[in-house]
Amino acid sequence: MLFEDGKESSRVVGANPPELRKMADRVKSIAEGGSTSAGASGGARWLGVALPKGYTDVTDQIDTRGLDLLNADSEFGGVKTIFEAGPPSQLGQSSEKGKTKASDDGGEAGRDWIESDTDPQLMLFMPFQSTLKVHTLHLTCLPPQEPNESDDEVPMRPRTIQLYTNRAHNLGFEEAEDIQPTQTFELMEGDWDVNTGTAKLELRFVKFQNVTSLVLFVVDGDGEGERTRIDRLRVIGESGEKREMGKLEKIGDEPGE
Numbered sequence: 590m591l592f593e594d595g596k597e598s599s600r601v602v603g604a605n606p607p608e609l610r611k612m613a614d615r616v617k618s619i620a621e622g623g624s625t626s627a628g629a630s631g632g633a634r635w636l637g638v639a640l641p642k643g644y645t646d647v648t649d650q651i652d653t654r655g656l657d658l659l660n661a662d663s664e665f666g667g668v669k670t671i672f673e674a675g676p677p678s679q680l681g682q683s684s685e686k687g688k689t690k691a692s693d694d695g696g697e698a699g700r701d702w703i704e705s706d707t708d709p710q711l712m713l714f715m716p717f718q719s720t721l722k723v724h725t726l727h728l729t730c731l732p733p734q735e736p737n738e739s740d741d742e743v744p745m746r747p748r749t750i751q752l753y754t755n756r757a758h759n760l761g762f763e764e765a766e767d768i769q770p771t772q773t774f775e776l777m778e779g780d781w782d783v784n785t786g787t788a789k790l791e792l793r794f795v796k797f798q799n800v801t802s803l804v805l806f807v808v809d810g811d812g813e814g815e816r817t818r819i820d821r822l823r824v825i826g827e828s829g830e831k832r833e834m835g836k837l838e839k840i841g842d843e844p845g846e
Contacts, residue, residue: 644827659761671820705816721800722797725792747819752792755802
């Protein structure tokens with residue numbers, strides 16, 4: 590039996606060398622490529638780098654209704670864009686179908702990534718449908734290298750990233766400066782996969798055992814530009830008990846309104 594993402598994907602019964610070879614080829618492909626993973630719906634989900642042994646892609650546990658992104662340029666994709674299952678269009682591997690407008694209608698057609706607006710900082714709030722053990726984050730950034738553009742016009746890859754766990758809501762930029770992050774990353778050029786533009790943020794696992802939400806704060810970018818860019822984000826770990834999602838109410842609403 591072959592298991593992918595914790596579910597049986599194929600089975601060989603009895604002496605059947607052709608089917609066994611096919612299964613072995615599939616295992617080899619997963620181990621060497623790491624480019625796709627079977628999602629909860631049975632479809633293929635693009636991954637920038639291989640999964641760590643024993644863990645799965647749990648990005649589908651994000652409660653997309655509660656996502657919040659601060660300081661994003663509205664001319665690019667909306668916040669749901671970076672969690673889309675397909676590969677980034679910048680890789681040139683997706684068809685015209687994969688270059689359609691962002692799923693939440695935020696941004697122009699073909700711009701399936703997010704960019705910061707007035708400065709390089711981004712603040713992303715991700716609530717989860719279940720309590721997670723988060724092992725790694727896979728962050729993909731594919732800024733174009735246009736020789737006719739000056740350095741400050743080309744979006745940068747994130748450099749300093751701070752993570753905060755189990756916040757009830759998104760943080761403000763000034764508020765984040767006064768709170769100790771759960772973990773801080775300083776990404777260097779060598780941290781990015783040369784083929785997929787993906788960096789692995791390997792977490793201090795003991796601090797990410799019972800996670801109900803994550804705030805990802807892009808503090809600055811790797812360069813002298815004015816904007817940072819994110820194409821895809823994957824959450825890798827283990828999903829646990831389903832959370833009871835209470836009724837969401839706006840802060841300040843009076844009962845009965």
